Each structure stands twice: as structure tokens, then as C-alpha cells.
Amino acid sequence: MTEHPPIICxxxxxxxxxxxxxxxxxxxxxxxxxxxxxxxxxxxDDFEIDHEGKDTWRHARAGAKTISISxxxxxxxxxxxxxxxxxxxxxxxxxxxxxILADGYTSSEKPRIVITSKPGDIAHFGRGKEIxxxxxSPFNEDQLLRIIDLVEARIRIVGQ
Numbered sequence: 238m239t240e241h242p243p244i245i246c247x248x249x250x251x252x253x254x255x256x257x258x259x260x261x262x263x264x265x266x267x268x269x270x271x272x273x274x275x276x277x278x279x280x281x282d283d284f285e286i287d288h289e290g291k292d293t294w295r296h297a298r299a300g301a302k303t304i305s306i307s308x309x310x311x312x313x314x315x316x317x318x319x320x321x322x323x324x325x326x327x328x329x330x331x332x333x334x335x336x337i338l339a340d341g342y343t344s345s346e347k348p349r350i351v352i353t354s355k356p357g358d359i360a361h362f363g364r365g366k367e368i369x370x371x372x373x374s375p376f377n378e379d380q381l382l383r384i385i386d387l388v389e390a391r392i393r394i395v396g397q
Contacts, residue, residue: 244276244328244339246324246347247259247262249351249362259275259338261385271335273335275339276331276339276342278340287315335392336388347367350371351371370384
């Protein structure tokens with residue numbers, strides 16, 4: 238297995254602010270010079286990131302199992318799989334990052350930040366797992382900065 242950066246899962250109820258927190262963490266950590274990757278969990282069997290009629294969509298429809306597309310500033314791979322990849326397997330593709338923020342992955346054993354929007358969220362999303370931090374939803378700028386500091390400390394500890 239390829240070594241990969243540390244992973245922190247961002248977990249909470251649907252609509253609790255996970256994406257908003259990840260946006261804030263991305264902005265703050267990028268400003269501090271960190272290279273951050275994200276992984277989004279999608280609980281349904283299929284999803285679309287391509288558009289009907291585009292060349293890559295046509296390649297997939299014709300039977301390509303792996304499709305790549307590149308430009309001067311971006312590169313993407315769309316790969317059909319027979320089983321859901323683990324968080325560690327996906328993270329292996331992001332080895333050039335300093336940290337990975339995973340949106341969801343509630344059942345993962347990875348450390349997590351729990352967004353609480355109702356009583357019982359910490360028990361539900363944190364039971365038996367390492368909790369890096371908890372944050373109430375909605376959260377303010379000061380709370381976000383404290384969470385960024387905690388994530389930065391985790392990057393530094395792992396990087397030693």
C-alpha cells in the first residue's frame with residue numbers, strides 16, 4: 238500500500254455544515270501553505286462527474302473502464318470499479334498532499350471532526366473513534382480558526 242498523508246473525516250448529520258467546514262478548512266490551510274486533498278463519500282451506487290455528449294462520456298459509454306482527461310492545469314481519472322474502494326485505497330492516489338479531509342466516511346476508523354447539530358451527535362458519530370474536535374453547527378470564524386489550528390498541529394505531528 239502506498240504511503241499517504243494523514244486523513245481526518247468530517248462527519249455529522251446531513252445538512253449540518255460538513256461541506257461548509259471543509260471549505261473553511263481548505264481556505265485556511267491553503268493560506269498557511271498546506272497542500273490539502275479531499276475525498277467525498279457518495280452512498281449511492283452511481284454518480285456522474287462527466288456530461289452527456291462530451292468525448293469522455295462517449296468513451297465510457299462505448300466501454301472504456303478507465304478514462305483520463307488532462308489540460309495544462311488539471312488532470313482527472315474516472316475509473317469503474319467492482320467494489321467500493323476503502324478510504325486508504327483512495328488516499329493512495331493523493332500521496333502528494335499534506336493532509337486529506339474526507340467528507341463523510343462515518344464508518345471509517347480514521348480520526349474525525351464531529352459537527353454537532355443535535356444532542357446525541359457526538360455519541361452517534363464518535364462512538365469508539367478518535368475525535369480530533371467537535372464543533373457546533375452553525376459555527377463562527379473563531380471556532381473555525383481553532384479547528385484549523387488543531388488540524389495544522391496534526392499535520393506537524395505526523396510530519397515529524
